[in-house]
Amino acid sequence: MTSRREHGTVTPDEQLQRWAVGDPVCPNTAGECCPDFSCCRPKLLWPEEKRRSFVQADQRTREAMLVGALGALSADAGLRAHVIGNHEPNRPPPTSRTPPPRRGRRP
Numbered sequence: 001m002t003s004r005r006e007h008g009t010v011t012p013d014e015q016l017q018r019w020a021v022g023d024p025v026c027p028n029t030a031g032e033c034c035p036d037f038s039c040c041r042p043k044l045l046w047p048e049e050k051r052r053s054f055v056q057a058d059q060r061t062r063e064a065m066l067v068g069a070l071g072a073l074s075a076d077a078g079l080r081a082h083v084i085g086n087h088e089p090n091r092p093p094p095t096s097r098t099p100p101p102r103r104g105r106r107p
């Protein structure tokens with residue numbers, strides 16, 4: 001079973017463990033970077049404490065931390081961090097959920 005793609009040789013789990021101890025490598029077998037992208041941009045490396053808490057965090061917490069990492073990556077890449085801020089992918093656009101205008105104000 002040597003079905004290797006153009007991906008790396010470390011499994012996501014190995015990658016996470018190595019990254020946690022300060023040895024970020026990428027890509028992993030899924031073709032992914034480290035959570036903080038420090039494998040590609042060393043200066044984005046999270047403090048060890050934060051890395052350890054990521055490893056131990058549940059999926060929701062991890063996703064929240066990844067959003068922050070994406071913002072840092074975008075900023076570092078010279079892009080405006082549109083990932084965070086105005087756009088919230090999990091929500092429908094405002095037009096589809098705009099409440100009817102209320103005029104409760106009386107003179």
Ligand SMILES: [Zn+2]
Pocket residue numbers: 025026027032033034037038039040041
């Ligand atoms: Zn990388």
